[in-house]
Each structure stands twice: as C-alpha cells, then as structure tokens.
Amino acid sequence: MKYDVIIIGAGPGGIFSAYELMQKNAGLKVAVFEGGHPLKKRCCPIDGEKVKSCIRCKSCSIMSGFGGAGAFSDGKYNITNDFGGTLYEYVGKQKALELMHYVDEINMRYGGEGTKLYSTAGSKFKKLCMQNDLHLLDASVRHLGTDINYVVLENLYNELKDKVDFYFDTPVQKVEKTEDGYRVICKKDAFEGTYCIISVGRSGSKWMEQVCNELQIETKSNRVDIGVRVEIPAEIFSHITNELYESKIVYRTQKYGDKVRTFCMNPKGAVVSENTNGIVTVNGHSYEDPAKQTQNTNFALLVAKHFSDPFHDSNGYGESIARLSNMLGGGIIVQRFGDLIRGRRSTPSRIEESFTVPTLNATPGDLSLVLPKRLLDGIIEMIYALDKIAPGTANDDTLLYGVEVKFYNMEVAVDENLQSRYEGLYIIGDGSGITHSLSHASASGVHVARRICETAK
Numbered sequence: 001m002k003y004d005v006i007i008i009g010a011g012p013g014g015i016f017s018a019y020e021l022m023q024k025n026a027g028l029k030v031a032v033f034e035g036g037h038p039l040k041k042r043c044c045p046i047d048g049e050k051v052k053s054c055i056r057c058k059s060c061s062i063m064s065g066f067g068g069a070g071a072f073s074d075g076k077y078n079i080t081n082d083f084g085g086t087l088y089e090y091v092g093k094q095k096a097l098e099l100m101h102y103v104d105e106i107n108m109r110y111g112g113e114g115t116k117l118y119s120t121a122g123s124k125f126k127k128l129c130m131q132n133d134l135h136l137l138d139a140s141v142r143h144l145g146t147d148i149n150y151v152v153l154e155n156l157y158n159e160l161k162d163k164v165d166f167y168f169d170t171p172v173q174k175v176e177k178t179e180d181g182y183r184v185i186c187k188k189d190a191f192e193g194t195y196c197i198i199s200v201g202r203s204g205s206k207w208m209e210q211v212c213n214e215l216q217i218e219t220k221s222n223r224v225d226i227g228v229r230v231e232i233p234a235e236i237f238s239h240i241t242n243e244l245y246e247s248k249i250v251y252r253t254q255k256y257g258d259k260v261r262t263f264c265m266n267p268k269g270a271v272v273s274e275n276t277n278g279i280v281t282v283n284g285h286s287y288e289d290p291a292k293q294t295q296n297t298n299f300a301l302l303v304a305k306h307f308s309d310p311f312h313d314s315n316g317y318g319e320s321i322a323r324l325s326n327m328l329g330g331g332i333i334v335q336r337f338g339d340l341i342r343g344r345r346s347t348p349s350r351i352e353e354s355f356t357v358p359t360l361n362a363t364p365g366d367l368s369l370v371l372p373k374r375l376l377d378g379i380i381e382m383i384y385a386l387d388k389i390a391p392g393t394a395n396d397d398t399l400l401y402g403v404e405v406k407f408y409n410m411e412v413a414v415d416e417n418l419q420s421r422y423e424g425l426y427i428i429g430d431g432s433g434i435t436h437s438l439s440h441a442s443a444s445g446v447h448v449a450r451r452i453c454e455t456a457k
C-alpha cells in the first residue's frame with residue numbers, strides 16, 4: 001500500500017499533522033498508524049473497586065491510542081516559549097507562538113469554545129512570588145479540562161476519519177528508507193510513503209531510540225525531572241488557581257542551588273497513576289465540569305537533574321527511582337508531609353485520620369526510602385517556600401505521592417523544519433525530545449504538515 005504521507009502515532013503531534021495536511025492539500029493520501037486503541041475503546045481498567053491499581057495492560061489506555069498521552073489529560077494548552085518544549089529554538093519564538101495560537105483556534109472550533117484562557121500578564125502573584133524567592137513563569141493557558149479535551153478529540157477524529165486512513169492497534173515495528181520514500185513495517189503488513197512523520201511521544205521513546213540507531217540519526221539525552229505530586233485542600237491555593245489556573249513557579253534551593261518547580265497544577269482535580277513501559281508513576285488531572293471536581297488541588301514538585309560525563313542514561317536513573325517506589329509500594333506511595341518531616345512512614349490509619357482525603361488509592365509509606373536525599377531536601381525546602389505565598393501548603397496533612405518522573409525523550413537531530421538527516425523523514429512531538437506538552441507537540445505537527453505541503457507542490 002502506497003501513501004503520500006505516513007504518520008506514526010495519533011497523539012496531538014500526529015493528529016495536528018493529519019489535520020493540517022488535509023486543510024492545505026486534501027488530495028494527499030495520508031495514513032496514520034497508532035499502536036493504541038481508537039478513542040472510544042480507550043479505557044483504563046482501574047475502577048477503584050475490582051481493579052484498584054495498575055495491572056500493566058499491554059497498551060496503556062492512559063498513554064496510547066487516538067489522542068495520545070493527552071487524551072485523558074487536563075487539556076491545559078500552555079501558549080508560551082518559557083516551558084513545554086524548545087520548539088522556538090528550531091522555528092523561532094514568534095513562529096512558535098503563532099503555531100500555538102493556531103492550534104488554540106482549532107481547539108476552539110472543534111468543541112473548546114467557551115473555555116477559559118488564563119494569563120500571568122499583569123498578575124499580582126508575580127511580585128508576591130519574587131518577594132518570597134519564588135519565580136512565576138509567563139504563560140497564557142487554555143484550560144479545556146479532561147471532559148472538553150475529549151470532545152475536541154472526538155470532533156477532530158470525526159473530521160478526519162473519512163479523509164485519512166487510520167490503522168489502530170497497529171504499532172509500527174520498523175522504518176526503512178526506500179529509494180523514493182519510506183517503508184513502515186507492522187506485524188502483518190508493510191506500507192510505503194513518500195513522506196514519513198514520526199510522532200510517537202513518550203510511550204514510544206524506546207522504539208524511537210531503536211529507529212535512530214538503525215537509521216544512524218544522532219541523539220543526545222541528559223535530563224530527567226524527579227519529584228512528588230502534592231495534594232492539598234483546594235482552598236489553600238484557590239487565590240492563585242482562580243486567577244491563573246496553572247502557575248509555573250520555580251525555586252532555587254539554598255542548600256544545593258537546584259531548581260525545583262511546580263508542574264501540572266490541577267485545581268479541584270484528582271491524582272492518577274500512569275504506566276510507561278511497565279513503570280508506574282504518578283500524575284494528575286481535573287475536570288471543567290463542576291460535577292466531576294474534587295475538594296483537592298494537586299500539582300507536581302519536580303527537581304531537574306542534568307548529568308554530565310561519564311553518565312548519559314538520565315531516563316534510566318529516573319526509572320530506577322520509580323522502580324524502587326513500585327517495589328516498596330506495589331505502585332504509588334503516599335505520605336503525609338507531617339510524617340515525612342518527623343522521619344516516620346505514613347500508615348493506613350494515619351492516612352485515614354488525615355483531614356486531606358486522598359483522591360488516589362496509593363500505598364501509605366515512606367518517600368525518604370525512595371527519593372535521594374538531595375532531591376527530597378529540595379522538595380521540602382520548596383514546600384516551605386510555597387507555604388509563604390499559600391499558607392497551609394506545609395501543613396502536616398499535605399499529601400505527597402511518589403514518585404513523579406518526567407522522562408525526557410532523547411533529543412533527535414533535526415533541522416529547522418524538524419526534518420531528520422533523511423529528506424522527507426520528520427520527527428516531531430515529545431518523541432523528538434523537542435516538545436514536552438500538548439501545545440508544543442500539536443504546533444510541531446502543524447509546522448511539518450505545512451512544510452510537506454510546500455515541498456509536495
């Protein structure tokens with residue numbers, strides 16, 4: 001089977017590539033190969049009753065399938081060059097923002113209209129943060145919410161399904177260079193395309209590494225972010241979340257000079273577990289629909305770890321720490337802040353007595369047995385710093401879930417068009433190591449689609 005464009009991965013990167021290709025040149029024959037299920041069939045078996053924790057499905061419905069890792073996410077589209085990826089280093093700052101605004105327009109057209117766009121511009125919290133040695137990063141954030149995000153994805157799928165060939169539950173095993181394009185090999189069949197866009201996200205990171213080795217595409221990797229997810233009563237952060245929804249606050253620790261930052265803030269949200277390549281880590285989301293909201297707000301506190309020679313396996317380091325928590329807790333560990341600073345584990349009865357009721361059924365335990373001292377010290381310092389702008393953050397009943405790890409895909413060598421050393425082979429989204437967010441991944445998809453339409457003319 002021969003296509004003009006083959007897209008591997010139906011996450012935001014792949015979806016927006018397909019969308020833009022159809023907008024700019026509806027005559028192109030496009031196929032999308034996705035290792036996971038169609039959106040409707042994506043369902044995590046954890047129901048809190050029969051299945052209480054991750055059973056390590058072959059294809060994790062949280063991470064894979066139409067919509068990618070973002071499908072059940074909080075749908076926070078951050079329009080900024082300050083975080084979420086380094087797309088601007090390739091396409092320029094102005095262009096990167098333009099692409100992100102374009103993605104936002106499409107999201108609004110396909111079901112997101114009426115959702116709120118928050119902004120840090122002119123916020124009084126910037127000053128308050130600075131006065132307490134904290135730094136608020138600039139961004140506009142569109143909060144779709146898990147429910148509206150799903151509706152947008154459903155509408156985009158309906159728009160594309162008759163124009164593009166989707167192959168679900170079809171992981172691509174190999175990509176080969178042919179004389180005039182690319183051959184992708186799946187379990188049963190092989191398909192050819194003049195152009196190939198690889199957008200396999202974080203769940204495809206190991207596979208991406210294999211493709212780069214086989215095609216001798218240069219890569220580099222040296223960063224991983226490790227930390228915990230903090231859960232507190234929503235009132236404690238409400239003065240910040242009501243105005244900004246999501247605030248990215250950075251703190252430099254006094255002890256080691258490490259940077260600790262807040263990440264993925266979910267007002268009135270829920271803490272969730274996720275499974276990447278068999279390793280269970282913690283994450284969070286929240287709903288726009290008030291009926292689905294909880295009493296708690298959660299956010300991650302992450303410490304960035306950069307490694308230098310001779311160590312290069314930063315993801316391996318993060319995986320080892322996550323494995324340790326999986327070994328001790330059978331999955332995610334939860335600990336009260338008060339127990340952590342008193343040097344004792346949390347027990348089921350201590351968690352039960354806690355005034356903050358956990359939204360995830362995790363194993364009460366001791367995070368100091370899992371996280372290296374340097375990282376844990378940084379997290380504790382930051383909790384005390386946040387307590388100054390949001391009193392109550394350092395309460396005894398603040399819940400800490402571990403571990404949260406942000407794995408960074410190795411960065412793949414591509415040019416300003418996100419094209420690899422092979423003409424017509426584009427590597428985009430989180431799988432390229434260039435983006436780490438919905439808006440940047442989607443924008444990278446639009447960028448390569450436009451480029452392909454220009455060259456295909």
Ligand SMILES: Cc1cc2nc3c(=O)[nH]c(=O)nc-3n(C[C@H](O)[C@H](O)[C@H](O)COP(=O)(O)OP(=O)(O)OC[C@H]3O[C@@H](n4cnc5c(N)ncnc54)[C@H](O)[C@@H]3O)c2cc1C
Binds near residue numbers: 283
């Ligand atoms: C729980 C959760 C909440 C999040 N919340 C937010 C948020 O609020 N805001 C934000 O900006 N970001 C959020 N993120 C991150 C965001 O989802 C990702 O940055 C984004 O989805 C990246 O898009 P992508 O298209 O590059 O990759 P992905 O979304 O990971 O999609 C890649 C797709 O490729 C498929 N694939 C992998 N390998 C193969 C193969 N060999 N063959 C075929 N298919 C393959 C996968 O199954 C997957 O569906 C969240 C992530 C999670 C897990």
